Amino acid sequence: xxxxxxxxxxxxxxxxxxxxxxxxxxxxxxxxxxxxxxxxxxxxxxxxxxxxxxxxxxxxxxxxxxxxxxxxxx
Amino acid sequence: xxxxxxxxxxxxxxxxxxxxxxxxxxxxxxxxxxxxxxxxxxxxxxxxxxxxxxxxxxxxxxxxxxxxxxxxxxxxxxxxxxxxxxxxxxxxxxxxxxxxxxxxxxxxxxxxxxxxxxxxxxxxxxxxxxxxxxxxxxxxxxxxxxxxxxxxxxxxxxxxxxxxxxxxxxxxxxxxxxxxxxxxxxxx
Numbered sequence: 001x002x003x004x005x006x007x008x009x010x011x012x013x014x015x016x017x018x019x020x021x022x023x024x025x026x027x028x029x030x031x032x033x034x035x036x037x038x039x040x041x042x043x044x045x046x047x048x049x050x051x052x053x054x055x056x057x058x059x060x061x062x063x064x065x066x067x068x069x070x071x072x073x074x
Numbered sequence: 075x076x077x078x079x080x081x082x083x084x085x086x087x088x089x090x091x092x093x094x095x096x097x098x099x100x101x102x103x104x105x106x107x108x109x110x111x112x113x114x115x116x117x118x119x120x121x122x123x124x125x126x127x128x129x130x131x132x133x134x135x136x137x138x139x140x141x142x143x144x145x146x147x148x149x150x151x152x153x154x155x156x157x158x159x160x161x162x163x164x165x166x167x168x169x170x171x172x173x174x175x176x177x178x179x180x181x182x183x184x185x186x187x188x189x190x191x192x193x194x195x196x197x198x199x200x201x202x203x204x205x206x207x208x209x210x211x212x213x214x215x216x217x218x219x220x221x222x223x224x225x226x227x228x229x230x231x232x233x234x235x236x237x238x239x240x241x242x243x244x245x246x247x248x249x250x251x252x253x254x255x256x257x258x259x260x261x262x
Contacts (some may be wrong), residue, residue, distance in 0.1 A: 040087075059105065063112075070196070072117060073200075
């Protein structure tokens with residue numbers, strides 16, 4: 001009888017390095033994480049809002065300053 | 075420090091995500107509203123003429139025989155002027171198109187071989203030219219000048235050298251230069 005574990009057993013016991021403590025940012029315990037989340041995603045909203053504003057402004061600028069002055073086609 | 079009553083994290087995130095969804099919906103609505111308004115108010119639309127033609131007979135008979143290409147100087151009943159062009163590997167015929175300014179122009183373009191692109195730089199004229207179909211694009215040039223007209227659909231090895239020029243003359247200059255001629259290009 002061999003000591004080698006079955007592939008299924010190996011898979012069940014495998015721990016990905018992605019979840020090891022040294023590879024995960026230290027956010028503290030679950031309560032602390034929820035306290036951070038409860039403050040709202042202000043940074044994400046600011047970044048996304050700025051990005052969309054810049055994109056929409058460029059689109060409108062092309063529409064108003066390039067497309068319209070060139071005249072209608074059909 | 076006394077803890078202020080705080081909403082639970084799930085509610086905060088839910089509110090933020092719903093708010094962002096409304097914001098993105100608003101942006102999409104603005105873009106659609108601008109497109110629909112300009113389309114209806116300005117009658118702007120993508121050139122979408124569906125008119126078939128026998129691509130194997132273009133040079134032999136019909137509207138696109140060589141003598142009929144170029145700018146037709148006699149205006150149509152609606153005041154527009156028709157320009158007929160053939161796009162072929164690897165040139166436009168005629169390769170220099172001359173049109174009057176401040177006049178509605180109707181470009182009719184077709185191809186005997188493969189798909190080409192019809193684009194006049196500095197204008198909104200932009201259409202595909204598909205063998206077996208006639209592309210029709212209406213436009214008007216406000217200012218005299220020259221516009222590059224490159225093929226913008228890759229049409230094989232000579233594509234990069236396939237381009238033409240649209241020369242816009244003032245109406246008076248056009249009328250005096252081509253008086254008495256039925257169809258003209260830069261080469262007359």
